[in-house]
């Protein structure tokens with residue numbers, strides 16, 4: 001790996017009693033991340049939940065996905081690397097063969113630069129009035145979905161780089177024109193696309209910007225064969241022709257995200273933008289990728305209750321027989337969806353045990369069973385990768401199903417109170 005690991009990834013802590021394979025906190029230096037809670041109690045037992053992030057899984061996923069395409073792979077590390085830690089995921093993705101990054105804000109792009117990444121970075125979904133000057137200065141590429149955006153980027157590029165074009169032979173701002181390919185979300189609508197292409201060509205001739213790419217995004221890629229994808233692909237091909245007719249030479253032509261990368265080679269063009277797939281999520285359900293997260297939590301209290309005991313807010317669950325209940329210090333403020341109440345389970349000494357009563361803000365209750373021998377301080381697995389030592393633990397896919405949502409929401413919703421550590425639990 002040519003990149004030096006950012007400090008935060010190489011900072012090693014004292015070994016802990018839970019046998020993690022690596023002791024590196026993923027986001028130790030970010031405000032709001034209570035890494036102190038990772039410290040064990042005076043008696044050596046863990047007292048706080050811990051999210052383990054297996055970066056080898058990320059690297060393996062990028063290899064698997066890269067083998068499916070001849071196109072370049074962009075690692076989309078938005079939303080803090082899909083909740084896995086942006087810079088950590090970025091390092092792992094490059095190790096697996098990704099060549100550059102995609103993000104959805106200038107702040108994220110600048111964070112990558114600050115962490116020392118020198119690869120190309122593309123930022124999209126920026127509001128039209130955002131200050132793009134820092135992005136231009138840091139050689140961040142920008143998606144341009146309309147003529148107003150183009151004007152803002154041109155202005156920043158002019159202000160920043162007067163005269164430098166002559167020296168470097170390169171315009172100050174590199175842009176990707178973004179076409180709305182049947183999403184109706186971002187991107188220029190087809191009726192203004194020819195005008196955008198003409199305006200961008202004029203700006204190129206002026207030496208202000210360089211149009212290095214044309215991009216689109218498919219609405220229904222998780223359902224291969226959906227007619228909306230065909231419409232999106234036809235629109236994209238049309239958009240590239242219009243750009244070329246306007247005199248542009250976009251060398252990056254990109255339409256596919258994870259699902260299309262895995263299912264539809266006709267969508268690959270020169271570059272695939274892979275986000276969810278980095279962290280093992282395949283919405284198309286076609287490919288076995290590796291999940292990277294394991295969330296564990298200690299039982300912070302254990303109590304025996306009689307049959308008929310109501311549990312939690314609203315007494316939505318009443319113990320049908322005498323049992324033992326355990327409390328884990330995780331709730332919906334930490335990203336355990338309250339909507340999973342009544343369906344969710346965790347792994348306790350190798351067996352799935354149900355969460356009972358409502359998941360509350362900071363805690364949830366496990367029905368351990370009347371013959372359970374677990375004690376305060378014992379560790380339960382809230383979810384794991386579905387393989388290895390904790391193969392029986394729920395996965396983030398299970399949690400998504402229980403909450404009637406998608407895995408993306410589970411992994412990006414894990415709160416800042418949870419301590420993070422790179423590696424696999426024992």
Ligand SMILES: *Cc1c(COP(=O)(O)O)cnc(C)c1O
Nearest residue numbers: 076217257258273274275276277
């Ligand atoms: C988030 C995003 C991606 C990555 O999508 P995945 O399905 O997570 O791979 C690609 N392109 C755009 C425009 C996005 O916003």
